[in-house]
Amino acid sequence: MPDDLHSSSADATQQRLLQAAGEVFAEKGFHAATVREICARAGVHNIAAINYYFRDKENLYAETLRFAARSPLYENLASEWPTSAATAEKLRWFIGLLVEKIVLASRERPLWHMQLMMRELTQPSPIGERIAQEFIRPVYETLWTILREALPRDVSEKKLHLISFSIVGQCMYHRIARHVIRLIVGEQEQNTYDAKTLTEHITEFSCRALGLDRKKSGSKSQVGTRGGKR
Amino acid sequence: MPDDLHSSSADATQQRLLQAAGEVFAEKGFHAATVREICARAGVHNIAAINYYFRDKENLYAETLRFAARSPLYENLASEWPTSAATAEKLRWFIGLLVEKIVLASRERPLWHMQLMMRELTQPSPIGERIAQEFIRPVYETLWTILREALPRDVSEKKLHLISFSIVGQCMYHRIARHVIRLIVGEQEQNTYDAKTLTEHITEFSCRALGLDRKKSGSKSQVGTRGGKR
DNA sequence: AAATGTTTTAGACGCATGTTTCAATCGCCC
């Protein structure tokens, strides 16, 4: 028999605890989550392990949040920037990133990462406030850069803020209010809201609102509301 | 001395408990809220009052949610419908209603009503799931009616859903992510986001996206992104 | 094989929670 058969071999219990804690915290929140349930889901038979590996429950929570913050979103924001593309295409790239990395559960990463982060963003706790702030800032700064380039110079900073909230709000709503959306359209249709569909819709909606053409970086638009089938 | 001077005269302790419970539940959530803090904030010196007037903590929570659901939003949705106005004006009326009654704290009603409702909508609990569902349904049905009239007939139902989520998402984001917004623009600027400002921006943004004119119920639009100061 | 540092186990601890109990008090009607 292979020597890595017994349960606690390669996958250190510390990492299993972090994984399980992330899931439970994301589902139930800090207070409703119990260390006993976390240990049970991690397959750890004793609850003292949390105090052994992590100091206490609060530190465990902060650690899971730190882990979730190390998302691939960061690297994408920094590296894969399409510098040469038209402004409308940059906006599509940004919206696609938000939808793919935050809104929808990606196959590469477990879904509790962004669930937990959203929880901290909508209801910040003293424990993870800082972490969540440092997570969300670069997102808006990236969007600002794109919008500054896309819009006329005389657009006020306040208007720019409102526009960015309109765009980010559209994206985030599909994660934050996913229970409401499921209620309205049913689980079946919600499953058809994949990354491509949402990105296409929100980009189209926003570009028309801003008068951005999809081909060049001009500021005039061509309208005509034909949604059609998809 | 007047006979209604003592603290527990006209304002029944039951109502003070409901009010206090609503505030605490809205701020901290069901689990983090304690009956002792609720009683303290209500000025009730003994904690058994909660089990006396309301059966238990869960029922108290459901009762506060029921109270919050009886919002003036309902009456407005049913009665003050501007039937004769242009479709763009109907959309502005709807957005204005959402912003005023849900997003911003109105003077007429305490702010915990919608705080609590948003909490239940974003993270539904078995206790209040039904109440929250019955609250949000009419909102979307009203928006559907407006959009159906405003958009061409060949717009698919799925597209209509996506559009409605784009509009509602823009509005709700200012309540759900108000901590993020405060972080981004600062508390000072956030205070300038009054009902009029938000309604105007979201209406303009959405009407342009849909190609709706602001005067007639036509489907052509006139663009030119001039934000300017407000 | 012995020693040493690391991890796991079992159990108990103190504390805060929601709930219950029962007596005391108040308001009101006959």
Add this chain to the structure above:
DNA sequence: GGGCGATTGAAACATGCGTCTAAAACATTT
């Protein structure tokens, strides 16, 4: 004024929580 239901008061209850302690089991090195 006495009787009586409704309300309030104070204390105690059981339970579940996060944390701690100390010994056992394990792994690794000497």
